[in-house]
Amino acid sequence: MPAVNGIVALVVFLTAFVLIATEKADKVKVVLIAAGAMAVLGLIPGAEVFHSQHAGIDWNAIFLLFGMMVIVGIIKQTGFFEFLGIWAAKKSRGRPYRLMVMLMVITAIASPFLDNVTTIMLVAPVTIVVCNRLAIAPQPYLIAEILASNIGGAATLIGDPPNIIIGSRAGLSFNDFLIHMTPIVTIVFVGFVLFTRVLFRHSFQFNPEKVANVTTLQERRAITNPALLLRCMIVLAGVIAGFCLHAVLHLAPSVIALVGAGVMLLVSGIDPADALREIEWRTLVFFMGLFVMVAGLVHTGVISAIGIWAIDVIGDNYFGAATALLLGSAVLGAFFDNIPYVATLAPIVEGLVSEVPDPSTGQALWWAFALGADFGGNGTAVAASANVVAIGLAAKAGHHISFWQFTKYGIIVTVLSTLMAWLYVWLRYFT
Numbered sequence: 001m002p003a004v005n006g007i008v009a010l011v012v013f014l015t016a017f018v019l020i021a022t023e024k025a026d027k028v029k030v031v032l033i034a035a036g037a038m039a040v041l042g043l044i045p046g047a048e049v050f051h052s053q054h055a056g057i058d059w060n061a062i063f064l065l066f067g068m069m070v071i072v073g074i075i076k077q078t079g080f081f082e083f084l085g086i087w088a089a090k091k092s093r094g095r096p097y098r099l100m101v102m103l104m105v106i107t108a109i110a111s112p113f114l115d116n117v118t119t120i121m122l123v124a125p126v127t128i129v130v131c132n133r134l135a136i137a138p139q140p141y142l143i144a145e146i147l148a149s150n151i152g153g154a155a156t157l158i159g160d161p162p163n164i165i166i167g168s169r170a171g172l173s174f175n176d177f178l179i180h181m182t183p184i185v186t187i188v189f190v191g192f193v194l195f196t197r198v199l200f201r202h203s204f205q206f207n208p209e210k211v212a213n214v215t216t217l218q219e220r221r222a223i224t225n226p227a228l229l230l231r232c233m234i235v236l237a238g239v240i241a242g243f244c245l246h247a248v249l250h251l252a253p254s255v256i257a258l259v260g261a262g263v264m265l266l267v268s269g270i271d272p273a274d275a276l277r278e279i280e281w282r283t284l285v286f287f288m289g290l291f292v293m294v295a296g297l298v299h300t301g302v303i304s305a306i307g308i309w310a311i312d313v314i315g316d317n318y319f320g321a322a323t324a325l326l327l328g329s330a331v332l333g334a335f336f337d338n339i340p341y342v343a344t345l346a347p348i349v350e351g352l353v354s355e356v357p358d359p360s361t362g363q364a365l366w367w368a369f370a371l372g373a374d375f376g377g378n379g380t381a382v383a384a385s386a387n388v389v390a391i392g393l394a395a396k397a398g399h400h401i402s403f404w405q406f407t408k409y410g411i412i413v414t415v416l417s418t419l420m421a422w423l424y425v426w427l428r429y430f431t
Contacts, residue, residue, distance in 0.1 A: 006305065009043045009296040016293060017335065020382060020403060028282050031289025038296035045299050049292055057291040058339055060254040061117075061161065061385060062284055067257025068121050071236065073278025074264050078229040081125040082222035089130045096136065096204035100144050101193055103127055107145045108152030108189050112182075113244055116153035116160055116386040118257075120146060124393045139394065139401050140203035144196055146390045146406070147378050147413050151192060153386075154374035155185040158243060158253075161385065162342035162373045169346040170353070170366045180367050184424040188375075188417045195416070199409060231267040235260055283392035290382065294341070303332075303341065304348060318361050319430045321352060322368040326425060329372025330418040334379020334411075342373045364429035371421040379414040381406040 016034035020027045038044045050057060075081070092099035103123065110119040123145055131138035153159035157167045157174045163181075166172065223229055239260035246253055265272055297303050333341050349369050356362035377384030381391060381403045387410075391401045 005041075005043055006297075006300040006302045008041060009038065009300040010302055012037050012041075012043070013293050013297055017382075022403075028286050028289070031286055031293060035289040035292035038292060043296040043300055044292060045295070049295050057288050057295075060252050061339060062287060063254035064257045065117060065121075065284060065287070065385070065389065066279065067254065067259075067261040068118050069279045070261035070275050071232075071239065071257070071264050072121050072125065073275050074268050074270055075229070075232050075236070076125060076278065077225070077270065078232060079222045079224040080229055080232075081129050083220070084126040084129070086130070086133065086222055088126065089133055094134055094206060094208075096206055097197055099130070099134075100141055100196060100200065100204075103141055104144055104148040104193060104196070107148045111149045111152035112156040112159040112185075113240070116149035116384070117389055118243070119149050119153070120386045120390045121393070123149075124390050128394070128397045128399065135207050136205045137203065138397075138399050139405065140200045142390050142394055142399075142401065143406055143409050144200065146384075146387050147192065147410065148189065149386050150374065150377040150384055151185060151189050151413075151417065154371065155182045158246065160374050160377070161339045162377075163370055165339070165342045165346055166366060166370050166373075169350055170363070172363075172366065180363075181370065184371065184421055187424070188420050191420065192413060192417070195413075199412065228268055232264060235264045235267060238263075280389070280392045280396060282395075283389055286388060286392075287385070290388075303345065318356060318365070319426065322365055322425050322430070323422060325349065325365055326368040326372040326422050327418065329369055330376035330379065330414060333373045333376025334383045334414060338373045338377045338384055342369075345369070361429065364425060367429070368421075368425050371425070372418065375414055375417040375421060378410045378417070379407070380410060383410070 012034055016030050019025050019030045039049070088099065088102060092102055103126075107119055107123050110122070124142060127141050127145060128138050131141060150160070154163065155177065157163050157172070157177045163177060167174075167177065239256060242249065242251065242256035242260070243253055246256060249256075265275060329341075329345070346369075349365060353362040353365050356365065377387070381387050381401070387406065391406065394401050
């Protein structure tokens with residue numbers, strides 16, 4: 001029976017994934033029906049799906065998104081994103097590639113210190129504003145930012161949610177991630193910035209008339225409420241500090257975001273009903289359904305069976321183990337949201353590492369696992385939280401990004417970044 005349940009869960013998941021990928025049906029409807037099917041067929045652990053982070057909905061991720069959506073929605077009312085949009089357009093002189101590089105660098109610098117979802121929620125509105133001002137399609141710029149956020153977020157313990165899970169399970173510190181992950185992330189990001197010139201070459205548009213109109217604007221006039229903006233920036237700085245110190249404070253990022261949202265509502269005096277209108281409810285519901293779908297694969301043992309099979313095949317070939325973890329995580333992480341994927345595989349990796357006699361080699365397996373999961377987040381439109389959030393924000397602004405429009409770029413970047421990471425692991429830990 002367990003084997004049959006696993007097959008049924010896999011069929012339900014793959015059917016839903018194909019429908020999402022081909023856009024034959026609304027993705028929110030698909031995940032809700034698939035999640036319901038998992039429950040009706042007994043493939044998820046009943047009520048536990050609402051309480052188990054490893055085999056159910058990750059409420060930490062849901063409430064982190066909710067809190068940041070409230071914060072961003074309030075800041076939006078001050079005209080701050082209009083200000084940044086005009087500033088970015090003027091600094092780049094409307095040159096498409098220069099603008100894309102500027103936005104990617106901002107994203108990549110912020111992602112290691114915030115989480116990549118928070119970074120995207122702050123940068124995406126600016127991108128949409130500046131592209132609208134310049135009368136250019138924002139989709140390529142948003143896609144480039146998503147890819148940059150997933151790459152940049154891999155550099156630190158707090159930059160990408162899978163890293164937090166791995167760090168906790170493996171006992172790895174913030175400094176450990178800086179020493180081992182930041183060098184390869186920097187190399188990959190520089191290569192990615194150069195590669196975007198080719199990757200998005202057909203998307204760069206230059207409208208001299210629109211650029212001339214934007215350069216005459218005074219960005220400070222876009223700020224409609226300076227006093228409110230000052231209060232919002234103070235609260236936002238406190239939230240960012242809380243994210244950076246969450247391990248010291250022993251507070252989950254979701255709690256920090258919710259407290260920040262409450263304080264932001266308090267100091268702004270804005271009607272909560274107005275703030276709630278800015279919430280991307282479709283995105284939150286999609287995530288919850290997706291978590292339940294993955295829970296079906298976890299509870300029926302599909303994901304753990306794949307991991308155990310890989311470990312049995314590898315044996316004591318530790319470089320082979322690192323390669324399997326890196327490449328396997330990049331492939332699987334591209335199809336399953338990398339948060340529940342890492343939460344499921346982490347105990348299996350821990351068991352594998354415990355059998356390795358050399359501690360440094362064992363740690364190398366953790367880094368291979370982290371790199372594969374983080375870079376695999378660029379593989380498809382549903383592979384990482386930042387992808388889903390940005391696509392949702394774009395859709396709300398009237399700029400549709402299809403599953404394949406994102407994925408055709410994401411797959412290329414994932415393959416190249418994963419190969420660079422594999423070379424790095426080999427040179428640094430096994431030569």
